[in-house]
Each structure stands twice: as C-alpha cells, then as structure tokens.
Amino acid sequence: MSAPTRTASGREARLGRSSRPADPTGSGAAPTPAPPRRRRSAESRRRLVALGMLAPALAGLAVFFAYPLVASVFYSFTRYNQLQEPQFVGLLNYRFLFTQDPQIGPAVLNTIWFVVILVPVRIVFGLLVAGLLSRAKTMTGFWRTLFYLPALVPPVASVVAFVFLFNPGTGPVNQILRVFGIDGPLWFNDPSWSKPSLVILGVWVMGDIMIIFLASLLDVPRDLYEAASLDGATGMQQVRHITLPTISPVIGFAAVTGVIAALQYFTEAAVASSVASGKATIGGGTAALLGYPGTSLLTYTELLYQHGFANFQFGYASAMAVVLFVVTAVVLVFTLRRISVFRPEADQ
Amino acid sequence: MSLPRPTIRRIVTATAVAATGALVMAGCSSGSSAASIDESAPKELKGTVSLWHFFTGREAGVVKSAVDGFEKANPGVTVDIHAGQDDEKLQKAISSGQNIDVGLSYSTAIVGSFCSSGAFRDLSPYIKRDKVDLSDIPKAVQGYTAYKGKRCTLPALADVSALMYNKAAFAKAGITTPPKTLDELKADGLKLTTYNADGSIKQLGFNPLIDFYENSPEHFAPMINGTWLDKQGNSEIGTSAAWKKLITWQKGYVDAIGYDKLKAFTSGLGQEFAADNAFQTGQVAMQIDGEYRTAFIKDQKPDLDYGTAPTPVLEGVGNYGSTYIAGNVAGVAKGSKNPELAWALLKYLSTNTDAQVTLGNGLKNIPTITSALQSPDLEVDANYKTFVDVAGDPKTITSPATADGAAYIGTFTKFWQAYQQNGGDLDAKLKKLDSDIDNANQLAGP
Numbered sequence: 001m002s003a004p005t006r007t008a009s010g011r012e013a014r015l016g017r018s019s020r021p022a023d024p025t026g027s028g029a030a031p032t033p034a035p036p037r038r039r040r041s042a043e044s045r046r047r048l049v050a051l052g053m054l055a056p057a058l059a060g061l062a063v064f065f066a067y068p069l070v071a072s073v074f075y076s077f078t079r080y081n082q083l084q085e086p087q088f089v090g091l092l093n094y095r096f097l098f099t100q101d102p103q104i105g106p107a108v109l110n111t112i113w114f115v116v117i118l119v120p121v122r123i124v125f126g127l128l129v130a131g132l133l134s135r136a137k138t139m140t141g142f143w144r145t146l147f148y149l150p151a152l153v154p155p156v157a158s159v160v161a162f163v164f165l166f167n168p169g170t171g172p173v174n175q176i177l178r179v180f181g182i183d184g185p186l187w188f189n190d191p192s193w194s195k196p197s198l199v200i201l202g203v204w205v206m207g208d209i210m211i212i213f214l215a216s217l218l219d220v221p222r223d224l225y226e227a228a229s230l231d232g233a234t235g236m237q238q239v240r241h242i243t244l245p246t247i248s249p250v251i252g253f254a255a256v257t258g259v260i261a262a263l264q265y266f267t268e269a270a271v272a273s274s275v276a277s278g279k280a281t282i283g284g285g286t287a288a289l290l291g292y293p294g295t296s297l298l299t300y301t302e303l304l305y306q307h308g309f310a311n312f313q314f315g316y317a318s319a320m321a322v323v324l325f326v327v328t329a330v331v332l333v334f335t336l337r338r339i340s341v342f343r344p345e346a347d348q
Numbered sequence: 349m350s351l352p353r354p355t356i357r358r359i360v361t362a363t364a365v366a367a368t369g370a371l372v373m374a375g376c377s378s379g380s381s382a383a384s385i386d387e388s389a390p391k392e393l394k395g396t397v398s399l400w401h402f403f404t405g406r407e408a409g410v411v412k413s414a415v416d417g418f419e420k421a422n423p424g425v426t427v428d429i430h431a432g433q434d435d436e437k438l439q440k441a442i443s444s445g446q447n448i449d450v451g452l453s454y455s456t457a458i459v460g461s462f463c464s465s466g467a468f469r470d471l472s473p474y475i476k477r478d479k480v481d482l483s484d485i486p487k488a489v490q491g492y493t494a495y496k497g498k499r500c501t502l503p504a505l506a507d508v509s510a511l512m513y514n515k516a517a518f519a520k521a522g523i524t525t526p527p528k529t530l531d532e533l534k535a536d537g538l539k540l541t542t543y544n545a546d547g548s549i550k551q552l553g554f555n556p557l558i559d560f561y562e563n564s565p566e567h568f569a570p571m572i573n574g575t576w577l578d579k580q581g582n583s584e585i586g587t588s589a590a591w592k593k594l595i596t597w598q599k600g601y602v603d604a605i606g607y608d609k610l611k612a613f614t615s616g617l618g619q620e621f622a623a624d625n626a627f628q629t630g631q632v633a634m635q636i637d638g639e640y641r642t643a644f645i646k647d648q649k650p651d652l653d654y655g656t657a658p659t660p661v662l663e664g665v666g667n668y669g670s671t672y673i674a675g676n677v678a679g680v681a682k683g684s685k686n687p688e689l690a691w692a693l694l695k696y697l698s699t700n701t702d703a704q705v706t707l708g709n710g711l712k713n714i715p716t717i718t719s720a721l722q723s724p725d726l727e728v729d730a731n732y733k734t735f736v737d738v739a740g741d742p743k744t745i746t747s748p749a750t751a752d753g754a755a756y757i758g759t760f761t762k763f764w765q766a767y768q769q770n771g772g773d774l775d776a777k778l779k780k781l782d783s784d785i786d787n788a789n790q791l792a793g794p
Binding site: 100103168186288 | 787
C-alpha cells in the first residue's frame with residue numbers, strides 16, 4: 001500500500017471537496033473506475049459497518065426515546081390506569097386538559113413563572129459571580145470552591161435546610177431581620193413569597209452554571225480586551241461587544257438547559273411544599289401536599305405526577321406529557337433564536 | 349423543503365414499527381385472569397407466599413411478629429416478606445406481573461382502582477366458601493374496603509380521629525370538660541388563645557386552618573356526619589347544607605383570630621410527625637388527631653398531661669361519639685401463583701383476633717375487627733380507649749372509594765384552603781366545586 005500523497009488535491013479528496021476521483025495508487029495515472037456492481041457492494045458494506053457501529057446508540061434511542069414518546073402519544077388518547085387494557089377515548093384527555101382541569105391554570109402559570117424568573121435570575125447571578133471570580137487575584141481556589149459548593153448539596157437536603165432557615169417563627173433569617181426592625185415574610189408558607197423563596201434557593205445553588213461561565217470567561221482572548229482598550233472602548237462596551245458575543249454559546253447552553261429544567265421543575269417545589277406544610281412524610285398523602293401553600297408551588301410536572309400516580313390517570317398524564325413535550329420544543333426553538341442574537345454572525 | 353420519497357417511506361415505516369411495538373407492549377402490560385377457586389379449602393397449606401407491605405424499621409418488625417403467628421399455625425408455609433413497598437411500587441409490580449401474592453397498602457384510595465381493574469382479586473368466593481363472618485368488621489370499614497359491591501380487599505388496621513386536649517391548659521383557663529359541640533369548641537379555643545405584646549399568637553386554643561396537621565375535610569366530616577358522593581358518583585358536597593354550615597363555621601373561626609395571624613403562628617410550628625409537634629410542645633391546646641398520637645406522646649413527651657374525647661359536632665347535625673375511619677387495606681394480587689396461600693395469609697392478618705391484637709399493640713393503630721377491639725389482650729389506656737370506642741361506634745363514617753384514588757377529596761381540600769384565605773361567594777364556589785369534581789369523573793370512566 002502506498003503512502004498518501006501530500007498534494008492539495010489529495011487533501012481535498014480526503015475532505016470530500018475534490019471534483020474528480022482521487023488516485024488511489026498515487027501513480028498519477030488516470031484511475032480506472034471500479035465496475036458498478038463492486039462499487040455498490042462496497043457502498044453497502046460501508047453502510048452496514050456504519051449501521052453496526054451506530055446500532056447501540058440507535059437501540060438506546062429507540063428504547064428510551066422513541067418508544068416512550070410513541071407510547072405516550074398512544075396512551076394520551078386512552079383511559080389507562082396501568083392495570084387494565086387502555087380504552088380509546090379520543091380527545092377526552094386533551095379536552096379536559098384545555099377546558100376543564102381546575103388545577104391546570106395555576107400549574108401552568110407557576111411553571112411559566114419559574115421559566116421567566118428563575119432561569120434568567122440564575123443566569124444573571126451566575127454570570128456576575130463568574131465575572132467577579134475571573135478577576136480575583138488571590139485565594140481564587142477558595143472563592144471558586146465556596147461559590148460552587150452549594151451545587152454539590154443534594155436538592156432535597158438543600159430545600160429542607162432552606163425551609164428551616166426561612167421558617168418564619170424559628171428560622172434564623174427572620175430572627176436576623178427582626179434585629180434590624182424588619183418583620184420578615186412567611187417565605188415558604190405565603191403564596192406570594194413561596195416562589196421567590198425558591199428563586200433564592202436557585203441562586204444559592206447556581207454553582208453548576210457559574211463554573212461553566214467562569215471557564216468560558218477565562219477563555220475569552222485577552223488581546224481582544226487590550227485592543228478594545230487601545231481603541232477607547234469602555235468596560236460596558238467591552239462586555240457588550242467582546243464578552244457576551246464570545247460566551248454566547250455558553251449562555252445559550254445555560255438558557256436551554258435552564259428552560260428545560262424549569263419546565264420540568266418538580267423536586268424543589270415538592271419538597272418545599274411538604275416540609276413547609278408541617279406534614280412532611282413519605283408514602284401516602286405526599287401527592288396531597290403538592291402545591292402548598294395553596295396552589296402557589298403546584299408545577300405542571302407535579303400535577304402530571306398527581307394525576308398519574310395518585311389518581312391512576314395515566315392516559316391523562318400522558319396527554320399532559322405530550323403537551324409538555326410540544327411546548328418544550330417550541331420554547332427551545334424560540335430560546336435558541338433569541339440567543340442567536342448575541343452571536344457575532346447575527347450582526348452580519 | 350420536501351423530503352425525498354425513500355426518507356418519507358423510512359420515517360413512516362419506523363413510526364409504524366414503533367407504534368406497533370407500543371401497542372404490543374401495552375397489550376402485554378396488563379390483563380391476566382385469576383385462576384378458578386377450588387370448591388373446598390385445602391386441608392393443608394404448603395409452599396411459599398409473598399407479602400408486600402409498606403412498613404419499615406420497627407413497624408416492619410411488628411408485621412413480622414404477626415406473620416410469625418401465621419407460620420406457626422401453618423408449619424408448611426413460608427412467608428416471603430417484602431417490606432418498604434409503597435403503593436406506587438405495588439401497582440407497578442402487579443401490572444408488570446411480578447410474583448406478588450398479598451399486597452398491603454396504606455391507602456384506601458387504591459381500593460377503587462385495584463377493585464375495578466382486577467389488580468386485586470375478588471375475594472367474595474373465598475369469603476363465601478370459608479364462611480368468613482364479615483359482621484365482625486365494623487360497617488364503615490366494610491364500606492371502604494369494597495368498591496361498587498366488589499370486595500377485593502380486607503382491612504388490616506385503621507386510623508380514626510378524635511379531639512386531644514391539654515389538661516393543664518384547660519385547668520389554667522378554668523375549662524372542666526372537653527367541648528362536645530362546635531360552638532363550645534370555638535368558645536374554648538378562643539378562651540385558650542393567648543397573645544404576645546405585639547399581637548401575635550402566643551398559644552393557640554384550637555387551630556381551625558384546614559391544612560394544619562390532621563385538619564382535613566375527612567377528619568372534619570364527623571362534625572356534620574358529612575357525605576361526599578351520590579349513588580351516581582357525582583359530588584353532593586356543594587348541595588349539602590351541612591357542609592356549607594361547617595365551612596361557614598370554620599371560616600368564621602379563622603376570621604375571629606385572623607388568617608394572617610394564624611398562618612404566621614402555624615408557620616413557626618414544628619413538624620407533625622416530629623417531637624416538636626405543636627400539641628406535644630403545648631403551643632396548641634386542642635387538636636384533632638389520630639390514635640397514633642398517643643404512641644408518639646408516650647415515646648416523645650411522656651410527661652404531657654392530656655386527655656382525649658370524641659370530635660365535637662355541629663349540634664343537631666353530627667353524631668357525637670362517632671368518627672371518620674380509614675386505614676390499611678390488603679388484597680390478593682391478580683398474578684398470584686399461590687392464591688390459596690395468599691388468601692389464607694390475608695384472612696389471618698385481617699380476621700384473626702390474635703393477629704389483629706398483635707398488630708394493634710405494636711403499631712398503635714385501631715384493630716379492624718370487633719373481637720380484637722374488645723379483646724382483653726389489646727393494650728388500652730384511657731386516652732387510647734377514646735379512639736377504640738369511636739372506631740366501634742355504629743355511626744362512624746368513611747369516604748367512598750373511586751377509581752381515581754378519591755381525587756374528589758383533593759379537589760375539595762384545595763377549594764377549602766382557598767376559601768379560608770380569600771372568602772367570597774360560598775354558594776357559587778360550592779357549585780363550581782361540584783362541577784369540578786363531576787367533570788373529573790369522566791377521566792376515571794364508568
């Protein structure tokens with residue numbers, strides 16, 4: 001076998017840009033085209049090999065993505081409790097979802113609230129802290145660890161700790177506020193404050209996105225700032241025209257993953273409701289506590305869980321899941337388009 | 349942009365294959381008929397039978413001791429116990445056809461779903477064949493263990509509610525007897541309530557908030573002998589004059605103290621199932637609670653001077669001395685490989701007096717057969733006795749099972765929580781409540 005030629009045409013051939021076939025012998029003589037049948041069989045072999053290599057991934061996609069998706073769509077048109085054969089009910093589940101479910105309104109509004117408030121707040125705080133940490137000159141390891149550490153606390157533990165810290169009667173937060181003459185709110189026990197309380201928690205555990213922002217900020221070429229300084233750009237202008245465009249893919253990543261997580265927001269809200277209600281327990285009755293106080297913390301996925309696992313309405317829960325899937329896809333397309341505004345090529 | 353024909357064909361083929369797979373798997377996931385029941389009970393029982401229950405830790409040990417009695421009585425039988433299995437796991441295990449013989453659930457909410465779907469077998473042929481005397485089971489308990497006439501579960505201990513009161517607080521306020529009516533409850537509750545200099549609550553006589561600890565529509569229902577659904581399964585809460593009176597009374601009590609004050613005070617209280625329970629710490633002088641509280645107090649606050657009494661009632665409407673009862677239910681799973689062994693174990697745990705007494709003494713819940721309630725071996729002190737008495741009252745009530753896990757109670761609770769805070773046109777809101785409950789029925793089906 002001959003060594004590959006180091007010619008431009010050889011490189012183009014490897015990159016698939018050549019307009020004529022590469023010379024496999026390297027002799028420079030005109031290549032003899034392979035007979036069509038042999039070429040087809042080689043092509044089939046290549047396809048089979050590629051398919052074989054892709055098979056595990058395709059199998060995983062089929063079993064863990066395609067099947068659940070198709071099954072959810074199928075069940076969404078049925079009355080199904082996992083114990084009996086599903087009964088076809090047409091659009092009943094969707095009709096109930098869009099016109100009759102008394103809890104769907106609060107659940108949707110609460111979820112939208114988390115998408116619109118929690119996600120941007122976490123991104124802004126994550127960026128701010130990352131910006132400060134990127135400028136730290138001393139004890140950088142200590143500060144990075146300090147701000148990242150809360151992200152390592154399991155969600156259930158962090159929520160329980162927060163509910164106790166913010167307990168209106170016995171928690172230290174309101175006791176400290178009282179020292180300054182401030183009558184603290186009821187936090188997780190007040191429908192007006194329960195969601196903002198979870199946002200505070202979300203900011204506390206923003207280490208996961210902060211560390212990614214920090215890495216991307218440290219990756220911005222210094223010479224761009226130096227050049228901009230020489231041209232007289234202010235700090236804000238440098239942020240607007242250098243920092244944000246450079247790290248926009250990371251902001252996009254944080255926004256997309258944040259929106260998906262907010263649309264599926266469950267654990268933090270469920271644990272906060274359970275503990276704040278004073279009836280934290282396991283087993284029976286947990287679904288009844290979802291949403292406390294009132295319905296202020298009832299999220300879409302909590303309602304889905306309640307219908308599926310407390311009320312045995314898997315058909316309806318599937319309809320809710322399908323709607324969530326579609327909404328998530330639409331929101332993601334919208335989010336990605338908005339994020340692309342920050343990209344340099346968007347200015348062109 | 350249009351896709352090339354072969355691509356479209358591939359997509360259509362893949363979708364069809366996936367949909368077929370979904371249908372096949374859906375078909376495989378349920379449905380297996382119960383084996384026929386032998387005409388005569390086997391003379392000797394042999395083999396292994398599995399018991400799935402939700403208890404853990406010390407309580408799992410109590411169940412084990414009751415099961416030991418069964419194994420002793422049936423030397424050829426071994427019980428394979430699976431502890432810590434909640435309803436969700438139980439449902440998945442049964443629907444996926446796992447080898448599960450007897451399932452014990454903490455929730456009466458599953459009765460409707462498990463009976464109507466056949467997840468638990470119909471026990472009537474076994475009961476008839478073995479001439480099991482169901483009259484030993486209180487009427488209300490019989491009610492919540494069957495669904496639309498189909499008996500697919502038997503009870504395995506229950507919870508009831510009653511009033512608990514702090515004797516020291518009563519003496520200090522000059523109250524000599526526990527309240528029997530709602531008017532007395534409100535008067536005593538307000539008398540026992542003290543305030544700090546800033547106007548906040550220092551000690552609460554009775555917390556009327558519907559979401560406080562065990563305060564719930566179910567546990568308030570005995571106050572008015574409340575009913576829930578009509579024979580067609582539609583809500584009759586909104587049209588019930590009794591419920592309206594009770595909600596009005598409760599809202600009046602909340603307003604007498606102030607919702608915000610009550611909420612601020614309640615928010616600072618300890619967890620219900622922890623040592624800092626507000627009744628145990630003395631922050632609340634009276635509360636509606638379950639019989640298990642007596643065991644908590646014995647363990648966590650043995651020096652608490654308290655008494656128990658039946659739930660106060662609305663004069664002329666409720667039945668003083670009765671209560672609301674609900675509890676654990678057990679059944680034979682549809683896929684049981686040893687239905688005779690499963691039935692024998694279930695029958696033992698539910699209807700054997702010794703087994704019920706062992707479970708009752710260990711778990712401090714209420715036995716669900718009269719013979720155990722009256723057994724001299726049942727450890728009954730003065731405070732626990734109130735619960736035993738109200739459990740045996742013929743006018744004790746429960747709530748009907750539905751195929752959607754009694755979702756109507758959740759809807760009612762949310763309604764009441766909102767009303768106690770915001771008030772408004774009660775008639776209109778009750779009408780909407782009925783409508784919401786009835787609309788939800790269509791999801792569960794006939």
